[in-house]
Amino acid sequence: MKFEVTILGSSSATPIFNRNPSSQVLNINERLYLIDCGEGTQQQMLHFGVKASRIDNIFISHLHGDHYLGLLGLLSSMHLNGRTKPLNLFAPAPLKEIIDVQLKYSETVLQYPINYVFTVPDKANVIFDNQDIVVESIPLDHRIDCTGFLFRQKKRNRKLLKDKLEEFNVPIEYYTALKKGVDYTAPDGTVYKNETLTSAPEEPKSYAYCSDTIYSESYFKQISNVDLLYHESTFLNDMLERAQSTYHTTALQAGQVALKTNAKKLLLGHFSARYKTLNELLDEAKTVFPDTELAVEGKTFVIEY
Amino acid sequence: MKFEVTILGSSSATPIFNRNPSSQVLNINERLYLIDCGEGTQQQMLHFGVKASRIDNIFISHLHGDHYLGLLGLLSSMHLNGRTKPLNLFAPAPLKEIIDVQLKYSETVLQYPINYVFTVPDKANVIFDNQDIVVESIPLDHRIDCTGFLFRQKKRNRKLLKDKLEEFNVPIEYYTALKKGVDYTAPDGTVYKNETLTSAPEEPKSYAYCSDTIYSESYFKQISNVDLLYHESTFLNDMLERAQSTYHTTALQAGQVALKTNAKKLLLGHFSARYKTLNELLDEAKTVFPDTELAVEGKTFVIEY
Known part of the structure; x- marks a missing residue:
């Protein structure tokens, strides 16, 4: 069964050069799950051949603009392209107000229903369950309410x-x-x-998405032993103080998270615009956790054993 | 005195391939004026070397997403990049509510003031005046309240x-x-x-931006004799009925607007995603108004005699 993630955006806060704000698309058994949706996500989808019509579930980690400002454009394009099937939207509750006010003033009534599932920031919850996977929210520790998402394949039949x-x-x-x-x-x-x-069936695979968070052991237990861990690494460790004051993680710390939670592989992302190239971030994480890669635009990571 | 417009986005409704939603930047005497701000405008600015810090005035024609969804990302990047000088924002009044709700939930207090000037859709008004130019709003006829913008250089001293x-x-x-x-x-x-x-000084130049509108002679008098007319041309004329039902203009009609208002030159834009190439739109407008060009991404048009 296919289980892979394609990176649509890797930048934190402000876009830079060819780095766009956060967005990723998971393909699990040919169903697409969109995780975060920074400005320009729909353009990135066009660029990398990801069909919006195949997405039925969108997960938004928090309401900083670099994680959701592309959503209204995507919802609008789905509407204009004739979508009628429901869309599930997992996000902090105020996102509904943000969407509604914009639809109101554009006098748009979407031709498809949005089913909202509101995330809560203080407790891990199962928020989605279908024949392939179970998704849990991961309580993270950021400046505003923020959850990561843990995707676990279900155990399959023999x-x-x-x-x-x-x-x-x-x-x-x-x-x-x-x-x-x-x-x-x-x-x-x-x-x-x-x-x-x-x-025997294939072993169930798992993917943890930890978008924006200060280094905190509070969520380590929940994400332990995942096959692939995406973790933000906004700064190099020489900017640890800045990382802490802005509730972000350094590349070194991201390596430590992977090590301590026994991840099989680590993806780094959410890079500060100050880094024109990313090799230093990769090298720093690798000093702690060698099996690390950069989650850069257009790359697809297959989750295997 | 420099007077030129650079196109950042030429697409209507949904982005396609390399066509982004509406946005343009006017350079008048080395001051930059941003007109509309579709999703991805800040990325287009990075791409074409337009410095956000040089923009002090932003004009939003109406509240369909393809004309303003890039604004919050741009405002946020200006904030993160240390802007403190005021920004003037000319737009329909509800845009303030849309901006405020998003800033509230991201817990962002911009480090610079926004001075709002609310446009009204039913009357041409002078909305801006500095040493170089006067800007008037142009009442257009679209599905929701919508104004174009007329930029007129002031008469200079001998x-x-x-x-x-x-x-x-x-x-x-x-x-x-x-x-x-x-x-x-x-x-x-x-x-x-x-x-x-x-x-004698140079003759004052003028630029009219007519974003989204059904063909309507109501604004012809106001925009007569401009040096450069940008006019939407969403469809070919074989889709006239669709253009009328969606309150848009065809390429043929855009040519007629330029002809009847005695424009010196016409720019076509706001192209429907159905057109993979744009030559037919250009050719159609030229049958009526030969001095026509396509307002495509990255092109700069110098307004001259």
């Missing part, structure tokens, strides 16, 4: 081994039980162990 | 001919009167005609 089922004449009505791991007892009393007739 | 002033020993205290066109009478009674001592 896979039937068609040739073995034929060989042992297993009736079709046992297949569902076999997928769940039950053994098969034939009419003659022979017991076939489940492992003989099925193979 | 230019002193230094060699003639020396030749005829004209005392310095007469210079101000000479610049206004007054003749000089010497102590011996000799009258020197003003034209002998001064030369």
